[in-house]
Amino acid sequence: MSRAEPTGRAPAAPAARAPRPWWTLGLLRSELALTFGRARTLALLGVLAAVPVLIGVAVKAETGGGGGVSDAGAAHGPAFLTQLTNNGLFLVFAALAATLPVFLPMAVGVVAGDAIAGEAHGGTLRYLLVAPAGRTRLLLVKYAATMVFCLVATAVVAVSALVVGALLFPLGDVTTISGTRISFGDGLIRALLIALVVAASLIGLAALGLFVSTLTNSGIAAMAATVGLLITVQILDTVPQLHAIQPYLFSHYWLSFADLLRAPFYWDDIVKNLEIQALYAAVFGSAAWARFTTRDITV
Secondary structure (H helix, E strand, C coil): CCCCCCCCCCCCCCCCCCCCCCHHHHHHHHHHHHHHHCEEEEEHHHHHHHHHHHHHHHHHHHCCCCCCCCHHHHCCCCCCHCCCCCCCHHHHHHHHHHHHHHHHHHHHHHHHHHHHHHHHHHCCCCHHHHCCCHHHHHHHHHHHHHHHHHEEEHHHHHHHHHHHHHHHHCCCCCCCCCCEECCHHHHHHHHHHHHHHHHHHHHHHHHHHHHHHHHCCHHHHHHHHHHHHHHHHHCCCHHHHHCCCHHCCCCCCHHHHHHHHHHCCHHHHHHHHHHHHHHHHHHHHHHHHHHHHHHHCCC
């Protein structure tokens, strides 16, 4: 009875299966369900939805006698307040102008800062990496989920403002910043474009928050650091002596969306805003990838 001759080679290890596209979509669906299922996320969206209500009720209370918004109220409130009583659609623009400098970016900072650090703090990051996702794919899914949150958060503000504006004020033709009048339908299209530009204005901050999230295992620390950086940049953007660097701050052109209410559109500052956001997304997205793919995951 013959025996097999030894070959001197170890048995070949089974080849690792590459992640399939459907698995990536499943991971993204799971991440979106996790993000929007958190009580913290729902509370943030609730606060954002309440801002247009507060603005609309305040303006309605001040103009209850049929007058317009006072000069003092217009000076201390968001832009477009003076036209609110004539057209409720302007509440969309006023609410976005009020939430973009503070409320929207803070909400995005919380979600982005918790993306990786929250998983590490909860002890689930190692288990996610055991699945055939890979670090790069997981990071992309986290960023995509944050971008979806940017879009949803902006839509919550815009839809809430549109509903409240329609309930409290008349609707009709829209007077642009240039003084021309457009139909209500054209005004709705411009409101949609403005909401998309506002959501796109947050992609740089989302990438920055994701990078910060890869630096620590504490979700709270990552969220606090991201919000702290946001506040610091906002302060730097108001110091006249720093005018040379201000065009390179991610928040400098945030309110350029108002140029979509001109006839014709004024694109210069909007394009600059989108370029700055793309630059921040590329730089800090690359930094997040470099950090996350070389990081020793122990928790």
